[in-house]
Amino acid sequence: MQFENKTILITGGTGSFGKKFTKRILETNIKKVIIFSRDELKQYEMKQEFNDDRLRFFIGDVRDTNRLYRAFEGVDYVVHAAAMKHVDACEYNPFEAVKTNINGAQNIIEAAIDKKVERVIALSTDKAAAPINLYGATKLASDKLFVAGNSYVGDKKTRFAVVRYGNVVGSRGSVVPYFKKAKGTGRLPITDERMTRFWITLDQGVQFVLDGFNRMQGGEIFVPKIPSMKVTDLAKAIGPECELDFIGIRPGEKLHEVMITEDDTRHTLEYDDYYVIQPEFAWWGNENREKGRALQNGFKYSSETNKDWLTVEELQELIFDKE
16 A cells, blocks of 8 residues: 555554554655543653654544544554553453443544544454453454444544554563562563463564555454464573572463454455455445455364464574564
């Protein structure tokens, strides 16, 4: 997709993803990039860091529909990255998680349609597939809203899609910075030695969203093919000299993450480096995805049964090359 003379808005734009995405999109011939977020200090710091005349900063909350309507004026594309993302914070503050992750998604959809935004991509998470915690449940609801949002557009040009991927190397709130800090004690806490996770870099996540704008027709959930890793291997990569303390699984935590459930398989298509979970609505026809391959019954895209795994050495390269 050509971004020439286009305006893109990023909700939660001062976060790890938002900053990396902004850096990449400013390398194109984009007309304007709007950072929509709540924290004025982070916006101030980001403005100093980037110092680009095409950047605009908009204080606002996705819970505030009126503010979104103002921010979406003249916007062509939206990347919705704002969310309450910490599992434990969502468990302890469930009403707040619902207001931001679910009600906020509805506000984005309605503002985008009414303001004639062309394309919206919402960021999801592996925790949205077969969720067992509130964060995952709210993101599943958000995914459903964005997919069904295409049913509301009528004769307008607005289209919605979702990208879903796993843990991001070194993002704020990830276990990597925590392990780096804790290794000075000589001991690293592990909830369970069997635990596995999907793993993706920020650069890969940004590229997958950019690709999504080119691929989307409206209603898809795009899932990249990415490697898995064992949490014990991650600990060995960061603190090879450390002892591991197994402390037990925390509330709302899974042993393994899933990005495509067995029930989703029947309407999922496989491509060389990604999957597409297709919407189950009458307006979605087979002509929308002609080249994809159907998956076998019973397929499940899980971090435990993934074919691609990162070694300790590969994890070290990923983690320490990002410093």
